[in-house]
Amino acid sequence: MTDTHRKLTTIFCADVQDYSRLMGADEEGTLATLKRYRDAMARLIEAHEGRVVNTWGDGLIAEFPSVVEAVRAAIDVQTELAGLNAERQSDARMLFRIGINLGDVIAEGNDIYGDGVNIAARLQASAPAGGIVISSTVYDQVRNKVAVGFEFLGRLEVKNIEGGVQGYAVRIGTAEDQAPPTERISDWGRRGASADRAPASDEPSERADHRVFGVLGVIAAGIVVINLLSWEGVFWARWPLLAFALTAALLWIRKTRAVDRVLALLGTAGLTVIAVNLLSWEGTFWAIWPLFGIAIAAAIRWIARGSASS
Template sequence: MKSEQDRKLTTILCADVVGYSRLMSEDEEKTLDRLKLTREIFKRYINEYSGRIVNMTGDGLVADFSSAVKAMQCAIEIQNKLNKDNTNLPKTDQMPYRIGLNLGDVIIEGDDIFGEGVNVAARLEAMAPVGGICISGPLFDQVKNKFPMTFDFLGNKTVKNIADPVAVYSLSLNESADNQASISTEAQPENVSPATDHDEDTRLRKMVKKQAAFYRLALIYGSITVFLFVINAATSSGYWWFFWAAGPMALVLAIRAISVFGKGPVGEDWEERKFSELKEKNRKGLS
């Protein structure tokens, strides 16, 4: 059955200010003035790259482009300009953005656009690094050979209210060119990030080495304990002095076992959980 709704395939850009609520709570007038200046930057570049601003609500902005390459060029130019301007401002006055881009089919309703394509772009914006860009897999396929910089593949992410996982690529533009991460644009196995896979291998190798070192230490301590027990039994069975040596070795082994295998306060699992917790708090503080 033919749908009465107009649709089109387009590249959607979603942008949002990082830490807008905090900025407004500190100085409403200065924040509003800064917001107006950044919006003018968006308008200028979007117009230059033949895009169209769909709406601007609060500190957010949605635009669409008929060309995927022009949309990508526009997003990079905007972030480079905003990041450069922010470096000349005190930290408290800076207004960084996150940008998400998606190539998708949308419903046209007047001057507005709706649908999953817009929702995905909004989710990608929330994942983007501060001062950087996140794009979807379909858009990456269109632009991957058109730009000198390369993107970090973050994996196939499950995002809210979207049925299928979305392939996500990230570009951080808030660092010097020497520090920008890069990856190969060759096809990647489904649901596997090369960086994540390498990190996992490194982590597992480290874990195996720790466990092997523990077993070697346990073998050495065990052999020493048996040797001391034999001497003790043969020379003075009435006084078991070998416990004075075996006790500290047993304590050392117990502490090492907790460190290698445990999930308590000194275990590796605790370190990973604490790192994730602090990272999440930092992310919330910036948003």
């Protein structure tokens, strides 16, 4: 009778980006490359005290007793595969995505099952080609133990997991170099249900935002000049300047992942209320009441984030 039990382990899930396209172009060559790359992965996984649990198609699942060693293995895998891919034509490179999760699983013989495995697979699907995405449970264990950077991706939707899972991209030099132009670090974690479809590049939208900021700055300066040249004792330019500042703040909040967007919006709302109060000053600081409400909302959001992360 097969022994079935639960255990806490680190799950390492990997698969190939655009595997169907590679197979369509050269079946035998793709299979030979896949075997070569899998052998390299298996060697590195074993070197970090992990074991390959299963392979299927272009995928691989491994587990590690150490969270730190799992992440180090993933970094070594992507680094070594980057070297192998450097020898190949760009359209023939085999790029793996890797997801890592620390979770409770059901072990049956040599196989593992459960939500812990499903989460690792979802994280892998959220990674770009040549990239690594880890869960918050992994991040909490490795953030001060591995010499790489991390980028918070927010919550990723996972089937049967209410509220999703917080994900972090592991920022290694090879990931940026390997990923095609349409899939840079700024795209990590934004993949949809179609795992083999590369997301659109964010670079054009970033340039567009920079142009918007520049246009807002030029218009604001022009309004100030017009106000001064037609001076009649009133600085009426303060209101369009406030509107431009609010627009710029909202654009920044929309793009950034460095801060919680809800808290950033609440902070912007608070500063806007204060600015309106001061710019229309009539001897009363009425902004104290909306600021009180905003502070309560921010406190609730902060507590909710802490509970979700714990």
